[in-house]
Amino acid sequence: MTNEDLKSLITQHVSEAVFEEGQFLNAIVDGSKAFSLLKSIRENPETEFDYLFCQSGVDWKEFFYVVYHLSSKKHKHTLVIKAKITDRVNPRIESVAGIWKTAEMNELEIFDLFGIKFNNHPNLRRLFLDDTWGFPLRKDYTDDVNIVSL
């Protein structure tokens, strides 16, 4: 599918999606609508995004993005979905571990480093750090002992 086709398909599903053209096509959607969109583009035989090659979080101070880099082995197209989470106190989003198995570990990492909780994740736990640690990749994270600023 071309980028234009992908755009119209996503707009059909989430009408208020915002698009950014860059290296890949980026679609920004609200966190609450991301799961159904991701599920549908995975299952739709015309898009068939079967390879989640990168899942990450970005902290933009006012909100978080959970970024899904998707591509299809069959159709050879690539798409980036950014799910926007505005709640900083208790950020939550639906887990996609049931759609792509790789998400299970990646979501653990995002939870560990950003504190974003994933609903319906099979086993949400701190992956690297212990339970008392803060969330180091948040921009407002401070640590006077372990971080030496240059």
Place this chain on the structure above:
Amino acid sequence: MELEQPAISDTGDFTINMGPQHPSTHGVLHLKVTLNGETIKNVEPHLGYIHRSIEKMSEASTYRNFIYLTSRMDYLSAHMNNQACAMVVEKGLQLEIPPRAKVIRMLMSELTRLASHQLWWGALGLDLGAITPYFLGFRDREEILDIFEETCGARLTMNYNVPGGLMYDIHPNFVGKVKTFLKNFEDHLPEYKQLLTGNIIFEERTKGVGILTPEDALSFGCTGAVARGSGISCDVRKWNPYDGYETVQFEEPMETGCDCYSRYVVRIREMEESVKIIEQLIDNIPEGEFQAKTKVVLKVPKGEYYTRVETARGELGVYLVSDGSSNPYRIKYRSPGFSNLAALNTMAKGNKIGDLVAIMATLDLVIPDIDR
């Protein structure tokens, strides 16, 4: 009063901890293994023993500096890690690197891949109880590390890439030494095959063990020899050629056995392909500059950039979010080992505890790559 959990449940399940100091984990990986007798029921990896948060450290470093932190991720593919980071900065700055730098980068990448696979092959033998491969693997790897040392000044964390090309030119002895290595390795590679590939004990221990179906391999995001052993074509050098890989002829080795033996054969064949690539390039290193001209302080324009390279373990992706300043705003390293490790539970379930070592050996895990 809280009752202590019984060591063995009613169904006969019990849990043992493998690592973080187990020799077969090749680093500080802690596996919580649930067993019934000798049969594996569940494997849960626990990480963090060597977590340094390289992503956070990268945010505090400049675009010239952060590249060298990544040598400490997958230290056996240090050159390719650096290359991916240099490429992401070059992409942001729209910098074209000189042809000489491209060819030398490719040569170094393939030598790194060979060195990594030689170490893997030796360690695999050791894990399965054969000691000789370890010495033979190291004998050949030593030659490559000597070449690195002469050109880069370091044997492992080479730090040879800069945004715009290479840090310095190759050593005058480079071409000659690589040719000598190729000549020696031509005689040595058949030894690898004689020792393990056709060995009945080795075949019994790896054939049909650790099955990973193609659907699972894709769903887990496996790359490198792990996915190719399950018949999934995923070589970044073929699909998204970078730094001149579109100009060389090589094959992407694939097997469809989905077991440990297939992953083993894929890596052995990858070594042959790497040798082919080096043979094509070694006499054709273009003359000219080895570094493009860049400013002292690099500022990548606001935006998002993604580059990927094929390391010895699979696809390494670097996702850079820039806000226009001289430091990265956010960097995510999509490391191949992390995704490959996720598949371990699926591969190990139903096998015997002794097979877990064979499965881990053919996953070729490097723990600092997973913990970052």
